[in-house]
Amino acid sequence: MYVVAVICIIIVIVVLLLSVVTTSKAYTYKHTVDPLEDNPYLDHEKEQGSDQNQNKS
Numbered sequence: 001m002y003v004v005a006v007i008c009i010i011i012v013i014v015v016l017l018l019s020v021v022t023t024s025k026a027y028t029y030k031h032t033v034d035p036l037e038d039n040p041y042l043d044h045e046k047e048q049g050s051d052q053n054q055n056k057s
Helices: 002-028 040-056
Strands: none
16 A cells, blocks of 8 residues: 555656656747748738728828
8 A cells, every 4th residue: 555655656756847847948948039021921011001091091
């Protein structure tokens, strides 16, 4: 009975340690975002915005 309890506690500790290590690695990962100059949709949105402004006038 005690052997099963000790094995269960060891498994819980291992899973807890693995989850803490994985979470800490996820928080240290540096996400990058593409600069706006490389966005092909930015020019398209500007054109649509100017067309809508002309239609309202």
